Amino acid sequence: MRLRTARSRPLLAALALALPGLALAAAPANPPARVQASCTMCHGTHGVNTRMPYIPRLAAQSRVYLIEQLRAFRDGSRSDPPAIMYMWPVSEVLTNREIKKIALWYSSQKPPRPQRANALLVAAGHKIFLRGILKKGVPACMSCHGPQALGDGIYPRLAGQNAAYIKEQLRFFRSGIRHDKNAAIMHMVTAHLSDREIREVAAYLSHL
Numbered sequence: 001m002r003l004r005t006a007r008s009r010p011l012l013a014a015l016a017l018a019l020p021g022l023a024l025a026a027a028p029a030n031p032p033a034r035v036q037a038s039c040t041m042c043h044g045t046h047g048v049n050t051r052m053p054y055i056p057r058l059a060a061q062s063r064v065y066l067i068e069q070l071r072a073f074r075d076g077s078r079s080d081p082p083a084i085m086y087m088w089p090v091s092e093v094l095t096n097r098e099i100k101k102i103a104l105w106y107s108s109q110k111p112p113r114p115q116r117a118n119a120l121l122v123a124a125g126h127k128i129f130l131r132g133i134l135k136k137g138v139p140a141c142m143s144c145h146g147p148q149a150l151g152d153g154i155y156p157r158l159a160g161q162n163a164a165y166i167k168e169q170l171r172f173f174r175s176g177i178r179h180d181k182n183a184a185i186m187h188m189v190t191a192h193l194s195d196r197e198i199r200e201v202a203a204y205l206s207h208l
């Protein structure tokens, strides 16, 4: 009996570390030096760049997702062309510690504001987000990304993301060019999405 409790304790501790969200960390007051030096130029210090639509907003993004992506750029498993061109050179030098700090910084920034979008596209995209497209076997996006698209764990936040970036990533998943560790789920989701439906759902999400 005694032996069992002694043994299960480290196991529980390991489990707690492995479960995202359980390892609580306070929001930092100042950006890590690395953010200012290597990321601000494109993503902004607070994760909301406004001028460059193909560069994703990182503010309030899921911390776990950010860690996963920075590792995927660093180990080369996220290998779509803009990833190779822009993110491989900057992620190559990041240590695990830096990745965690950067992820904590951007995930604790104020969420991006909704962006303008065409009302017809937004309405059609809303339907796909809530219900999927039954006859094509496209699942409802909200079932994984959350009812408000706020994301959690490995599921990215999509609310307020740039439409151009969302469209590009959905095409990358559909063609299989983006094939990092958790991308297989999105290959299945996008397999039967048309370009029009991609535009609709991107308009809806950027407008949230």
Ligand code: HEC
Residues within 6 Å of the ligand: 034, 035, 038, 039, 040, 041, 042, 043, 054, 055, 056, 057, 058, 066, 069, 070, 080, 082, 083, 086, 087, 090, 091, 102, 156
């Ligand atoms: C020269 C511009 C540039 C710089 C500098 C840059 N990025 Fe990026 N970043 C991009 C682009 C472009 C993408 C989209 C890549 C793609 O399409 O796969 C991106 C994607 C990302 C993503 C994925 C976000 C998502 O929603 O999947 C993260 C995380 C990220 N960058 C973090 C950083 C961090 C941290 C730094 C600094 C260490 C940094 N970036 C520096 C241009 C840049």
Ligand code: HEC
Residues within 6 Å of the ligand: 056, 068, 128, 129, 138, 139, 140, 141, 142, 143, 144, 145, 154, 155, 156, 157, 158, 166, 169, 170, 180, 181, 182, 183, 184, 185, 186, 189, 201
């Ligand atoms: C079964 C769960 C699941 C469903 C359903 C789902 N997604 Fe995803 N989605 C994911 C996961 C997991 C990722 C992260 C993939 C990765 O790490 O490569 C993701 C990534 C994304 C990204 C990339 C975000 C970024 O910042 O790079 C977009 C865009 C996206 N999903 C849109 C959608 C849309 C639109 C739908 C509905 C048509 C949808 N997803 C349905 C699980 C899901």
